[in-house]
Structures are given as C-alpha cells and as structure tokens.
Amino acid sequence: MTYAYDEQIDGPLVTHDKVTIVHELQALLPRLQLLHEAEDLRPFECDGLSAYRITPMLVALPSSVDEVQALLKYANTRGVAVVARGAGTGLSGGALPLEKGILLVMSRFNRILEIDPEASIGRVQPGVRNLAISQAAAPHGLYYAPDPSSQIACSIGGNVAENAGGVHCLKYGLTVHNILRVEIITIEGERITLGSEAPDSPGFDLLALFTGSEGLLGVVTEVTVKLLTKPQSTKVLLASFDNVEEAGNAVARIIAEGVIPGGLEMMDNLAIRAAEDFIHAGYPIDAEALLLCEVDGAESDVNEDCERVEILLRAAGATDIRLAANEAERQRFWAGRKNAFPAVGRISPDYYCMDGSIPRRELAKVLRGIADLSSQYQLRVANVFHAGDGNMHPLILFDANTPGETERAEAIGARILELCVEVGGSITGEHGVGREKINQMCAQFSSGELMFFHSVKAAFDPSGLLNPGKNVPTLHRCAEFGSMHIHHGVLSHPELERF
Amino acid sequence: MTYAYDEQIDGPLVTHDKVTIVHELQALLPRLQLLHEAEDLRPFECDGLSAYRITPMLVALPSSVDEVQALLKYANTRGVAVVARGAGTGLSGGALPLEKGILLVMSRFNRILEIDPEASIGRVQPGVRNLAISQAAAPHGLYYAPDPSSQIACSIGGNVAENAGGVHCLKYGLTVHNILRVEIITIEGERITLGSEAPDSPGFDLLALFTGSEGLLGVVTEVTVKLLTKPQSTKVLLASFDNVEEAGNAVARIIAEGVIPGGLEMMDNLAIRAAEDFIHAGYPIDAEALLLCEVDGAESDVNEDCERVEILLRAAGATDIRLAANEAERQRFWAGRKNAFPAVGRISPDYYCMDGSIPRRELAKVLRGIADLSSQYQLRVANVFHAGDGNMHPLILFDANTPGETERAEAIGARILELCVEVGGSITGEHGVGREKINQMCAQFSSGELMFFHSVKAAFDPSGLLNPGKNVPTLHRCAEFGSMHIHHGVLSHPELERF
Numbered sequence: 002m003t004y005a006y007d008e009q010i011d012g013p014l015v016t017h018d019k020v021t022i023v024h025e026l027q028a029l030l031p032r033l034q035l036l037h038e039a040e041d042l043r044p045f046e047c048d049g050l051s052a053y054r055i056t057p058m059l060v061a062l063p064s065s066v067d068e069v070q071a072l073l074k075y076a077n078t079r080g081v082a083v084v085a086r087g088a089g090t091g092l093s094g095g096a097l098p099l100e101k102g103i104l105l106v107m108s109r110f111n112r113i114l115e116i117d118p119e120a121s122i123g124r125v126q127p128g129v130r131n132l133a134i135s136q137a138a139a140p141h142g143l144y145y146a147p148d149p150s151s152q153i154a155c156s157i158g159g160n161v162a163e164n165a166g167g168v169h170c171l172k173y174g175l176t177v178h179n180i181l182r183v184e185i186i187t188i189e190g191e192r193i194t195l196g197s198e199a200p201d202s203p204g205f206d207l208l209a210l211f212t213g214s215e216g217l218l219g220v221v222t223e224v225t226v227k228l229l230t231k232p233q234s235t236k237v238l239l240a241s242f243d244n245v246e247e248a249g250n251a252v253a254r255i256i257a258e259g260v261i262p263g264g265l266e267m268m269d270n271l272a273i274r275a276a277e278d279f280i281h282a283g284y285p286i287d288a289e290a291l292l293l294c295e296v297d298g299a300e301s302d303v304n305e306d307c308e309r310v311e312i313l314l315r316a317a318g319a320t321d322i323r324l325a326a327n328e329a330e331r332q333r334f335w336a337g338r339k340n341a342f343p344a345v346g347r348i349s350p351d352y353y354c355m356d357g358s359i360p361r362r363e364l365a366k367v368l369r370g371i372a373d374l375s376s377q378y379q380l381r382v383a384n385v386f387h388a389g390d391g392n393m394h395p396l397i398l399f400d401a402n403t404p405g406e407t408e409r410a411e412a413i414g415a416r417i418l419e420l421c422v423e424v425g426g427s428i429t430g431e432h433g434v435g436r437e438k439i440n441q442m443c444a445q446f447s448s449g450e451l452m453f454f455h456s457v458k459a460a461f462d463p464s465g466l467l468n469p470g471k472n473v474p475t476l477h478r479c480a481e482f483g484s485m486h487i488h489h490g491v492l493s494h495p496e497l498e499r500f
Numbered sequence: 501m502t503y504a505y506d507e508q509i510d511g512p513l514v515t516h517d518k519v520t521i522v523h524e525l526q527a528l529l530p531r532l533q534l535l536h537e538a539e540d541l542r543p544f545e546c547d548g549l550s551a552y553r554i555t556p557m558l559v560a561l562p563s564s565v566d567e568v569q570a571l572l573k574y575a576n577t578r579g580v581a582v583v584a585r586g587a588g589t590g591l592s593g594g595a596l597p598l599e600k601g602i603l604l605v606m607s608r609f610n611r612i613l614e615i616d617p618e619a620s621i622g623r624v625q626p627g628v629r630n631l632a633i634s635q636a637a638a639p640h641g642l643y644y645a646p647d648p649s650s651q652i653a654c655s656i657g658g659n660v661a662e663n664a665g666g667v668h669c670l671k672y673g674l675t676v677h678n679i680l681r682v683e684i685i686t687i688e689g690e691r692i693t694l695g696s697e698a699p700d701s702p703g704f705d706l707l708a709l710f711t712g713s714e715g716l717l718g719v720v721t722e723v724t725v726k727l728l729t730k731p732q733s734t735k736v737l738l739a740s741f742d743n744v745e746e747a748g749n750a751v752a753r754i755i756a757e758g759v760i761p762g763g764l765e766m767m768d769n770l771a772i773r774a775a776e777d778f779i780h781a782g783y784p785i786d787a788e789a790l791l792l793c794e795v796d797g798a799e800s801d802v803n804e805d806c807e808r809v810e811i812l813l814r815a816a817g818a819t820d821i822r823l824a825a826n827e828a829e830r831q832r833f834w835a836g837r838k839n840a841f842p843a844v845g846r847i848s849p850d851y852y853c854m855d856g857s858i859p860r861r862e863l864a865k866v867l868r869g870i871a872d873l874s875s876q877y878q879l880r881v882a883n884v885f886h887a888g889d890g891n892m893h894p895l896i897l898f899d900a901n902t903p904g905e906t907e908r909a910e911a912i913g914a915r916i917l918e919l920c921v922e923v924g925g926s927i928t929g930e931h932g933v934g935r936e937k938i939n940q941m942c943a944q945f946s947s948g949e950l951m952f953f954h955s956v957k958a959a960f961d962p963s964g965l966l967n968p969g970k971n972v973p974t975l976h977r978c979a980e981f982g983s984m985h986i987h988h989g990v991l992s993h994p995e996l997e998r999f
Contacts, residue, residue, distance in 0.1 A: 119752070119861050120859055120860070120861045121755070121756065164700055164705075166700065175700055177705070177708070178677075191948050193946075193948055193949055193952065194949070195949075197924065197925070197926055198859045198924050198925070199857040199858070199859070199890065199920075199924075199925045199926035199929070201663055201665065201674055201712070201857065201891075201926070201928070201929060201930060202926055203926055203927055203928045203932070203933045203937070203941060203944060203971075204933070204941065204944075204945065204949075204953050204971065204972060205709055205712070205713055205717075205953055205956055205957075205972075206663075206676070206708045206709055206711065206712060207709075207949075207952060207953075207956070209676070209705045209708030209709065210704055210705055210706075210708065210709045210956075212705065213700070213704070213705060214704055218704075229758070230756060230757065230758035231758075232758065233758070253618070256620070257620065257729060258729065259728070259729035259730075259731065259732070259797075259798070260798075298758075298801075299758075299759075299801075299804055299805065299808065301800065301801075301804045302797075302798075302800075302801040302804055302805070305798055305800045305801055305804075306798065306801070309798065358698040358700065359698070360619055360697040360698070361619070362618050362619045391698065392700075421698075425696065425697050425698075426696070426697070426698045427696055427698035427700070427701055427702055428702055429700070429702045430698070430700060431700060433702070434702045434703065438702070442702060442703065445702060445703075446703065447692075449690050449692055450692055450693070450694075450703075450706075453692065453706060453959065453960070454703050454704055454706075456959030456960070457704050457706070457709075457956060457959050458704075459959065460952065460955030460956050460958065460959045461952070461955070472702075472703065473703060473704075
C-alpha cells in the first residue's frame with residue numbers, strides 16, 4: 002500500500018539540495034539535534050499507520066522555543082516543507098515525513114511546566130505523554146480526561162493536532178473541550194497564543210480552529226489543559242445481546258434517558274471471540290453483540306445510574322447483564338475492549354483498522370451495510386465502536402500475501418467510509434484524515450467547502466509549507482480522484498493555481 | 501455615548517448613491533421586504549445596546565435562501581456593506597446598522613423545520629426564538645440547553661453569531677457546544693454547510709470558527725441544534741454569606757469537588773437588595789453575598805448532590821442555607837436573579853451593564869479591585885455573576901443628567917475590563933465584542949493575533965463587507981486607541997494597508 006508521494010501536486014518542491022540545507026541548519030542546531038544519515042532517519046519513516054513509509058530528508062530535534070522559531074523561519078525563507086511529529090502513534094499518517102522536507106520531532110519538549118490544583122489546570126510542553134499528565138495531577142485528585150487507546154505513549158501535542166478522543170469522550174469531550182490555550186509558532190517563526198482561561202474568548206475561536214488541524218497551521222510549543230476531579234466511584238456493566246440491532250437500540254435508549262455514561266462501547270461477535278481468546282476477559286463468546294457501559298460520579302449517584310441502565314438494557318433485549326464485581330474485574334472487562342485490535346491481529350495475517358462516524362440512529366443500518374459489503378468483497382469485518390458517540394472502528398481482516406486481498410481490503414474500506422458519509426456521518430471519528438484519508442475528503446466535502454479550508458490554510462501558511470499533502474486535499478487531487486463535486490465550474494477558478 | 505462611526509477607518513465606502521441601490525434592490529425583493537423611508541428605518545437604529553444609534557441606509561427582509569443569496573451577491577458586486585440582524589436583543593451593538601450599509605433583517609426565517617426526537621436534534625431557521633425551540637421539543641421530553649436571559653425574544657441565528665451562553669452554560673456549554681451544523685451564505689452568495697451530525701468533523705473546525713464570529717464571516721440561514729433530555733428533577737439552594745470572598749471560595753470548592761451544578765450564580769449586597777425590593781424573591785437583604793446553586797439530574801442523584809453541596813457551602817462559611825421548598829419557590833429564587841438588571845434600573849437613573857470573564861480563582865481579587873474602583877470613581881457598582889464559569893456582570897450605576905457621570909461610568913467600565921484582562925481573563929464573557937468593546941480588543945490581543953483574525957476574515961470576506969467595524973478592530977484603530985502592542989514593528993508592515 003506504499004504511496005508514491007507526488008510532491009508536484011501536493012507539496013512545494015524544495016529549491017535547494019540536501020547538502021546545503023544540512024550545512025545551513027548546522028548553524029541553527031547543536032550537532033546531536035540534527036539527523037541526516039540514512040540509518041538515523043529510518044526510525045522516523047512512518048507513524049502508527051505503517052502501511053505508508055517515506056524516509057525524511059532530515060530530522061530536527063529542537064529543544065527550545067527559540068530553536069523551533071529559528072527552524073521555521075529558515076524553512077520559510079528557503080521554501081522547505083516541514084512536518085511536525087509528536088510520539089508518532091497517529092493512525093492516519095498525519096506525521097508521515099516528506100522525502101524533501103524537514104521532520105520536526107518534538108520529543109525533547111517533555112516537561113510538565115505547572116500543575117495548578119486550585120485552578121484545575123496543567124501547563125505542559127507538547128512532547129509530554131497523555132498519561133503522564135494524569136499521573137502528575139493524581140496527587141491532587143485530578144486527571145486529564147481524553148484517553149486515546151495509545152495514551153501510554155501518545156503526546157499531548159499530537160493529541161491537539163489530531164483532536165484526539167478516547168473511550169470517555171462521550172461524557173468528557175474531545176481534546177478541544179479539554180484544553181484552554183496553546184502556544185504555537187507560525188511558519189514565519191512568530192510566537193502566538195490561542196485561547197485563554199476564560200470560558201469564551203472574544204474574536205474568532207482560533208483555538209478550536211487550530212485543534213485537529215493536523216499540523217497545517219503551526220507548531221505547538223505549549224498546551225494548557227483542564228484537569229478534572231477524579232470521580233468517587235466507577236462501575237461497569239457488561240450486557241449481552243442476540244443481535245447487533247438490539248444493542249444499537251439500547252445505546253440510543255440510554256442516551257435518550259439522559260444518562261451520560263463515562264464510556265459506552267460495543268463489540269460484535271467476531272471482535273468478542275477474538276478478544277476473549279486473547280485476554281480471557283470473561284466475555285460471552287456466543288453473544289452477537291456486547292455493550293460495556295461505564296458509569297462514574299459520586300458513590301450513590303453511580304449506584305442509582307447503574308440500576309437505571311440495567312432496567313434500560315433489559316428492556317432493550319439484553320439476554321445477560323453483569324456488573325463488574327470489583328476493580329480487578331472492571332479492569333478485565335476494559336482490557337478486552339482496549340486490546341480488541343491486537344486480538345484481531347491474532348486471528349488474521351493482516352487487518353485494516355477503519356475509523357468513521359455516523360449519527361447514532363443509523364447504527365443498525367450501517368451495520369447491515371457493512372455485513373453486505375463483507376459478503377460482497379468476501380472479507381471478514383470485526384466491529385468495535387465507541388457506540389455512545391457513533392464512532393465506528395470496523396476492522397477488515399485480510400491476507401496481504403493472497404493476491405488481490407489488499408486491494409479488496411482497501412476497496413471495502415473506502416466503501417464503508419462512503420456509507421458513513423451517505424447516512425450523514427463522516428470519514429473520520431477520531432483518528433484524523435492525515436495521509437490515509439486525503440482522497441475520501443473529496444467525497445466528504447464540496448469544492449466550495451474545500452476552497453474555504455484552503456483560504457484558512459493560506460491565512461496561516463501562505464506558501465503551504467506546513468505538512469503539505471495531509472488533511473486537506475488539493476482540488477487537483479480531488480479532480481483526479483474523480484470525486485470532485487463541481488460547484489459553479491470552480492475547477493476553472495483562477496485561484497485553483499494556488500491549491 | 502453616541503459614536504460617530506468612522507467608515508473611512510472601519511468600513512468600506514459605498515460607491516453608489518442610495519437611490520440607485522434602492523432602485524436596483526427593488527428588482528431583487530418584493531416591495532414590502534425593502535424599507536428605505538426614514539420612519540420605516542427608525543425601529544432598526546439600535547439593538548439591545550441602546551447607547552449607540554445609527555439609522556441604516558435601508559433594511560432588507562429576505563424570506564428565502566435565494567433572496568439572501570441574491571442580496572449578498574448584489575452587495576458584493578456593488579461593494580456595499582451588510583449587517584445581518586436577528587431579534588436585535590444583543591447587548592454589545594453587534595447588529596448596529598451602518599449609515600451607508602444594508603441591514604439584513606432575518607426575522608422572516610422563523611420556521612422550525614424539523615424536530616427529530618430519535619436523533620435528539622432540531623433543524624431550525626435562524627429567526628426562530630431560542631425559547632420556541634425548547635417549546636417545540638417539550639412534547640418529546642427534550643429541550644435546547646443554552647438559555648440567555650433574553651431567551652424569550654432572542655433568535656437562534658443571533659445566538660450563533662454571539663456564541664450565547666446563559667445561567668446553565670457551566671454544565672451544558674455555550675451555543676458552540678449545542679449546535680451540530682449551520683448553513684451559511686457567503687458574501688459571494690455561495691451556500692455552504694459547516695459541521696455535521698458526526699461528533700468530530702474532519703478538516704478544520706469551521707463551525708467553531710463561525711460560531712461567535714458576530715456576522716463577520718457569513719449569514720446563517722439554517723441551524724441544526726442538539727436537544728437534551730429534560731432532567732427528572734431540579735433543585736435550588738440559596739446560601740447567604742457575610743462576605744463576597746467566602747462566597748467566591750464556596751464556588752471554587754463546589755467545582756473542585758466534582759459537582760457540576762446546572763447553574764451557580766452569585767449576587768452582592770447591592771444587587772440582592774435591588775432584586776428583593778423589586779421581585780420579593782425572599783432574598784436575605786443583610787447578606788453581603790448570596791449564591792444560588794441549582795442541581796439537576798435523576799431524582800436520587802439530585803438529593804445526594806444537594807446534600808454534598810450543602811456540606812460544602814457550610815464549610816465555606818455560609819451563614820444560612822435554604823432549599824427551595826417547591827417549584828414555586830424555585831422559580832421565585834431564579835426570578836430575583838434573572839430580573840437583577842431591571843431591578844438595578846429601579847434604583848438608579850441609568851446603569852451600564854458590563855460583561856467580562858476571569859479565571860475562577862481570581863474572583864475575590866477582582867471583586868476587591870472593583871470595590872476600589874467604585875470608591876475612586878464615586879459610582880456604585882452592583883455585582884451579578886455566572887460565578888461557576890467566572891463570567892461577571894458588574895452593573896455600574898450612574899445618572900446621565902449629572903455632568904461627567906456618563907464619562908466616569910464609561911471610564912470605570914473600561915478599567916474593570918482591563919482588570920479582567922490583567923488577571924488572565926477576557927473582555928467579554930457572553931455578550932460579545934460588537935461595536936461596544938472594539939477598543940478593548942486592542943488591550944486583549946497583540947497585533948500578531950489581530951493579524952490572524954484579519955487573515956481569517958479575509959479568507960471568508962476579502963472585501964470586508966460583512967459587519968465592518970464590529971468584533972475585530974483594525975490595526976489603525978488600535979494604534980489610535982493607544983493600546984497597540986507593537987510586535988516586531990508590525991505597524992509598518994505592508995499588509996497593514998489592507999486592515
């Protein structure tokens with residue numbers, strides 16, 4: 002699935018040779034912070050989406066804001082593209098390097114600058130790991146809510162770039178709802194603060210615009226996060242169902258009743274069996290679907306909510322409901338879910354993890370559609386969801402060594418995402434667009450909407466040097482991909498030359 | 501306080517005379533939808549900020565998306581500025597007309613297009629009143645959460661433009677957190693959709709960027725809102741304090757404990773006495789401060805939370821705590837708070853309502869600062885807050901007929917907002933910038949940040965025809981106002997000519 006990156010369409014060509022650039026950058030950075038030999042570059046050739054691999058021209062490891070400013074000013078002056086990278090755990094190739102670009106690795110920005118328990122905020126550098134923030138806040142009874150599955154490794158800078166979610170985002174929101182302020186460096190090397198500790202900032206909401214912009218608008222050098230008080234009590238219910246529709250309806254009923262669970266996850270039979278075989282979580286292997294519903298809050302509230310959820314689950318057709326008896330069993334229930342991806346990896350030579358989102362009410366319809374596609378393409382699909390907020394992760398099982406299966410896997414993946422768009426959903430839930438879904442963006446958006454994205458991009462980065470080829474496709478690419486919605490003959494628009 | 505609007509600085513000059521424009525617009529709109537005689541224009545000369553009054557050149561009342569598109573295309577071609585107006589209840593002059601501009605009154609867009617109880621969403625036209633949405637959703641047990649005090653009159657389109665809040669936004673968020681999608685018409689007349697029903701939209705978050713942009717980026721023609729399930733139970737506690745600091749600390753303790761009240765409001769003695777005198781809410785007139793804390797949710801959760809809040813209030817020094825005995829008393833407690841502004845209007849010939857926000861931990865410090873300013877300027881200030889999220893509404897009491905008092909009121913108001921900025925807060929909490937706070941924006945933001953605002957504005961509206969002179973000040977204005985932060989000598993920046 003390696004992609005021949007076409008810089009002539011998607012990104013600017015560098016006008017200077019590598020030797021010159023390395024030489025010039027050596028004046029800006031200490032020797033050990035600049036990697037340019039082939040063997041040093043290898044570890045950076047992909048992020049969590051390992052299907053795409055490109056060796057960067059060189060890797061810079063700045064350790065101060067001054068160095069980031071100097072690097073970006075240099076890149077801007079020389080017209081060299083820059084890709085910023087956090088921990089490299091992203092699943093959509095957002096940190097995929099450029100053959101002729103600088104990879105700006107932010108791992109040295111790893112300090113927690115401040116935990117202020119009184120204000121319930123933390124101020125951290127972008128290379129700090131997501132989980133490390135909660136660990137630093139724990140002595141004060143506080144934690145940082147968004148918890149992507151990769152939270153042990155992923156960095157907060159990457160979380161901001163991707164607007165990361167997690168199993169608790171139904172109740173506690175995405176990254177954008179849990180940060181107050183970021184400091185960024187623009188491609189011109191200017192240091193700018195977006196957002197504030199105030200609930201509503203005047204002017205345009207540039208913090209929300211920046212969050213999830215996947216490195217296209219600037220490089221984050223500091224993040225101020227909200228910290229929440231740890232809930233007194235947390236309980237998990239595991240419910241079994243004879244069919245996925247009933248499980249889907251149960252989700253809708255719980256939400257409609259006004260209960261906002263801390264997490265509300267769904268797995269289908271193939272995912273259940275794979276996870277049980279791997280983790281021995283105690284899952285019901287004959288169930289067609291299971292729901293995990295976590296309730297958190299004050300002790301007595303949690304007991305009450307658990308009772309309400311149990312009644313709703315039973316009314317929706319649950320055949321069996323189990324409350325985790327203790328913390329160990331609760332952890333085991335979650336371990337099965339959190340390891341569903343590697344578990345599926347054990348029963349198939351290869352799998353392709355999809356990430357789409359749909360309106361909750363379309364859950365049953367989309368599941369039927371996926372089952373039909375599975376028969377049509379003769380590939381098994383295991384379904385794992387953040388059901389509460391309609392974020393689906395179908396896992397397509399295939400064998401790359403069987404001729405044609407890789408192509409069929411890619412094709413069914415694309416069809417599933419188109420199905421998400423058809424029912425009013427979106428081609429990404431929480432993994433971002435990155436390099437992986439750049440073509441699907443042409444299906445999601447009209448050329449009019451894409452033009453706005455390009456205008457906003459141009460407002461921050463007029464030369465298009467920051468992470469070109471990710472997140473927002475050029476109109477040319479969409480025309481080639483064949484999914485361009487032509488509005489008012491915009492493809493002959495004079496501005497097109499710029500995009 | 502009438503302001504001589506300087507279009508040569510803030511807005512484009514119209515290049516055609518009124519007679520020509522009226523004549524040309526008559527071809528686009530039915531006769532009754534175009535007002536241009538002085539007596540017809542009078543009702544539109546101000547919004548809720550009545551201190552500023554300007555008679556618009558003409559008023560257009562479109563009744564279809566086609567008409568909005570035609571009007572904006574016309575304005576764009578002719579270079580005529582356009583101000584969109586909802587119900588005109590805004591408190592910062594965001595809908596203040598232009599002497600040489602078209603006022604686009606959206607009141608005919610008053611239809612609720614769809615209430616979908618299964619998906620918990622509503623699709624409405626922008627002229628629909630905020631409260632009307634909840635009324636339409638009520639038969640399904642649903643409601644629309646943001647509830648500005650003007651909710652009986654204000655329109656959802658205006659709520660989007662201002663990112664309106666209300667007493668419940670601490671728990672349920674601002675407008676931006678409660679809408680899923682808007683349809684907008686650009687100044688070029690293009691119809692664009694921002695956002696989706698999916699939890700996280702790919703690409704840049706243009707919905708968040710647009711929300712609160714005060715009419716500078718486009719005109720809203722449709723809004724899709726989230727509807728929430730009505731809580732089973734709602735209770736209110738009223739707590740009295742001997743000093744405002746203790747009341748401020750109580751707020752911090754409640755939040756730190758992990759309780760998120762539906763509403764958490766604070767009033768000082770002057771506001772208490774004025775409200776009690778007017779509404780007879782049963783307020784303790786000798787208390788230096790009172791807190792109203794509303795808890796909502798499932799019946800037993802609410803009882804439990806009430807007990808926890810009561811313990812916290814007592815620990816924080818509350819001298820008296822009363823639980824509203826029934827729904828009638830609950831409504832009375834709220835009526836006092838919601839009528840605090842008119843109540844203050846009864847004890848002073850004039851008052852000036854301020855709107856600023858601060859980090860919660862700075863509450864006591866800012867209150868002391870306001871008390872000092874009150875002595876210094878010899879004007880009484882009554883304080884009413886959305887305490888839970890640090891949104892303050894100091895009411896400055898003055899008499900416009902006493903020479904010098906109006907100027908003193910304006911001066912102390914500006915000083916209070918500067919104090920908010922000094923402690924890390926912001927010059928507006930929920931009323932927006934509009935025309936009123938355009939100068940204070942120069943204190944809030946550096947020229948670097950303002951340049952980004954202008955770049956984003958230019959991406960949507962390159963000629964600056966949409967609501968010029970509101971929300972984002974020109975750099976020239978800031979230079980004249982004297983609060984310009986000079987960064988890298990940006991005032992000699994060549995791009996300055998455009999702004």
